Amino acid sequence: MDIRTLCLGILSLGNATGYEIKKLVGEGSFSFFSEASYGSIYPALTKLTEEGLIECKEKVQSKRPDKKIYSLSDAGRKVLEHSLQSAPKPDKNKSEFLAALLFAEAVAPDRIPDLIDERIAHHDHQIKQLSDMRNQEDGKASLFVLEYGLAVQKAARDYLSNGKNRFNG
Amino acid sequence: MDIRTLCLGILSLGNATGYEIKKLVGEGSFSFFSEASYGSIYPALTKLTEEGLIECKEKVQSKRPDKKIYSLSDAGRKVLEHSLQSAPKPDKNKSEFLAALLFAEAVAPDRIPDLIDERIAHHDHQIKQLSDMRNQEDGKASLFVLEYGLAVQKAARDYLSNGKNRFNG
DNA sequence: AGTTATATATATCGAACTGATAGGTCCATT
DNA sequence: AATGGACCTATCAGTTCGATATATATAACT
Numbered sequence: 001m002d003i004r005t006l007c008l009g010i011l012s013l014g015n016a017t018g019y020e021i022k023k024l025v026g027e028g029s030f031s032f033f034s035e036a037s038y039g040s041i042y043p044a045l046t047k048l049t050e051e052g053l054i055e056c057k058e059k060v061q062s063k064r065p066d067k068k069i070y071s072l073s074d075a076g077r078k079v080l081e082h083s084l085q086s087a088p089k090p091d092k093n094k095s096e097f098l099a100a101l102l103f104a105e106a107v108a109p110d111r112i113p114d115l116i117d118e119r120i121a122h123h124d125h126q127i128k129q130l131s132d133m134r135n136q137e138d139g140k141a142s143l144f145v146l147e148y149g150l151a152v153q154k155a156a157r158d159y160l161s162n163g164k165n166r167f168n169g
Numbered sequence: 170m171d172i173r174t175l176c177l178g179i180l181s182l183g184n185a186t187g188y189e190i191k192k193l194v195g196e197g198s199f200s201f202f203s204e205a206s207y208g209s210i211y212p213a214l215t216k217l218t219e220e221g222l223i224e225c226k227e228k229v230q231s232k233r234p235d236k237k238i239y240s241l242s243d244a245g246r247k248v249l250e251h252s253l254q255s256a257p258k259p260d261k262n263k264s265e266f267l268a269a270l271l272f273a274e275a276v277a278p279d280r281i282p283d284l285i286d287e288r289i290a291h292h293d294h295q296i297k298q299l300s301d302m303r304n305q306e307d308g309k310a311s312l313f314v315l316e317y318g319l320a321v322q323k324a325a326r327d328y329l330s331n332g333k334n335r336f337n338g
Numbered sequence: 339a340g341t342t343a344t345a346t347a348t349a350t351c352g353a354a355c356t357g358a359t360a361g362g363t364c365c366a367t368t
Numbered sequence: 369a370a371t372g373g374a375c376c377t378a379t380c381a382g383t384t385c386g387a388t389a390t391a392t393a394t395a396a397c398t
Contacts, residue, residue, distance in 0.1 A: 001265040003355080009272035019376050030271075033264035037356050042378060063363050065377040081276045087287060088265035095202035096170040096257035098314050102199075103178035105310035107250045112310070118256060141274035141281070144335060145267050148328055155324030159317055166313060172384080188347050206385050211349060234348040234391080 001089070003036050003044045008080040011054055011072040013139075018042050018068065029133055029142060032126075032149045033091075045070055053079055109167075116164045123157035170258070172205050172213045177249040180223055180241040182308075187211050187237065198302055198311060201295075201318045202260075214239055222248055278336075285333045292326035 001009075010021050010030075018041050025034045045068075048054045053076035059067040072080070097119050104111045130150045137143045170178075179190050179199075187210050194203045214237075217223045222245035228236040241249070266288050273280045299319045306312040 001263075001268055006268065009268060012272055012275045017376070018378090030268075033262050033267040035261060035263065035356090037358095038378070039357080039380075040355055061363095061376085064375065065362085067376070077276055080272065084269055084273050084277045084280055088269045088284070090291070091266065092204060092261075092263040093202050094170075094204065094261045097260065098202040098317065099170055099175065099178060099199075100253050100257045102308075102310050102314050103181055103249065104253050105308055106181045107246055108253045111253055115257070122259070139271075139274055140335065141271050144332060145271050147332070148267065148325065151324050151328040152321055155320050156317065159320040163313060163316070166309065186347070187349090188345095204385090206387095207349070208351080208386075209384050230347085234346090236347065 001083075003040045004048060005080065005083050006034060006036060007041065007044050007048060007070075008053065008072060008076050008083070011070055012077065012080055015069050015071040017070065018045055021045075029137065029146055032130075033145075048076065052076075112167045113164065116160050116167070120157055120160050120164075123153050123160070127153050127157065170252075172209045173217060174249065174252050175203060175205060176210065176213050176217060176239075177222065177241060177245050177252070180239055181246065181249055184238050184240040186239065187214055190214075198306065198315055201299070202314075217245065221245075281336045282333065285329050285336070289326060289329050289333075292322055292329070296322050296326065 006025070007021060010016060010024060016024070018038070021041055022036065022038055024030050025036050045054065045056075049056050049070070053073055054070045055073050057069045057071070059069060061067055097115065101112065101115055104115060127150060130146060130153065134143070134146060134150075137146055175194070176190060179185060179193060185193070187207070190210055191205065191207055193199050194205050214223065214225075218225050218239070222242055223239045224242050226238045226240070228238055230236055266284065270281065270284055273284060296319065299315060299322065303312070303315060303319075306315055
């Protein structure tokens with residue numbers, strides 16, 4: 001999914017500024033399956049506005065940059081709808097942890113148990129965060145997606161927890 | 170992890186050409202947690218060679234481009250070892266499926282059950298592929314990593330399978 | 339026999355994206 | 369009073385992607 005569609009989709013859930021979109025994809029309930037930088041979001045919003053797929057209302061603020069609140073237009077909604085008809089592309093998962101684990105065997109085997117323990121702690125942290133978010137989710141789909149993330153995190157945690165003793169001996 | 174470290178790591182497991190590295194990260198047992206294009210691999214190999222971290226043996230071939238077989242140098246092994254000491258950065262997961270699911274609720278709710286069914290089929294396919302690879306894995310760590318992937322895929326599949334009826338009514 | 343597809347292998351290039359940063363205010367904690 | 373984080377827009381160098389060019393061998397269709 002390109003940034004354009006991502007922005008359209010987020011705006012289909014409610015109006016937002018570029019800053020808020022960035023926060024959603026980077027920290028919010030979108031963060032475990034998406035990511036985008038200002039350098040891609042702001043140009044995308046500008047272009048989508050030019051094309052009439054979203055609309056921009058400037059809210060004047062005295063002591064900081066005027067807030068630009070974007071909303072989805074009817075044309076934009078149609079484009080989004082059309083995008084959702086085609087099959088989503090396969091996931092892209094990049095994990096330094098798994099790569100490190102694989103490479104450590106040859107050059108730094110003593111590091112492996114630490115690596116796994118740190119990762120388990122990381123999963124626990126993620127699980128807690130997602131669990132806390134669960135109360136705040138409203139829509140059926142957003143809850144479903146959040147719990148998908150939870151299920152995956154828990155499976156990973158359990159796998160590591162059960163399997164780490166393979167590297168103790 | 171940048172491409173440079175990824176190349177060092179792969180070469181720590183055995184010598185390879187750029188083409189083979191690309192195949193490993195794109196299709197092999199690395200494919201579910203890494204990805205890289207020719208446009209990044211070839212320049213990285215050239216630069217690593219200039220810096221003496223890897224070595225290049227050209228194998229002359231009559232009717233196709235000379236094969237350049239890269240191997241890790243002692244200096245490269247040290248750099249890799251050092252890289253593995255610092256904590257791996259958090260994973261980056263991009264899922265068009267989850268985004269589509271979330272966005273579909275507002276603009277194309279009828280699409281959701283299809284989306285989920287296609288995804289289950291996709292997971293089944295991935296699970297089969299990973300299971301088949303299991304026999305071929307040799308190292309302790311590579312088997313562990315592969316089975317991590319399997320555990321995650323299975324958890325996702327089961328979650329979708331159990332939860333999809335939430336969207337039938 | 340001829341066409342098409344896939345595998346081998348290198349390499350480049352425009353487009354897209356990241357990560358860091360600039361610029362400035364308000365607010366909370368130390 | 370000072371440091372750091374939240375807010376909000378925006379740009380830019382550097383990295384990476386995705387597609388493509390080049391060239392041959394082999395296997396599989398028609």
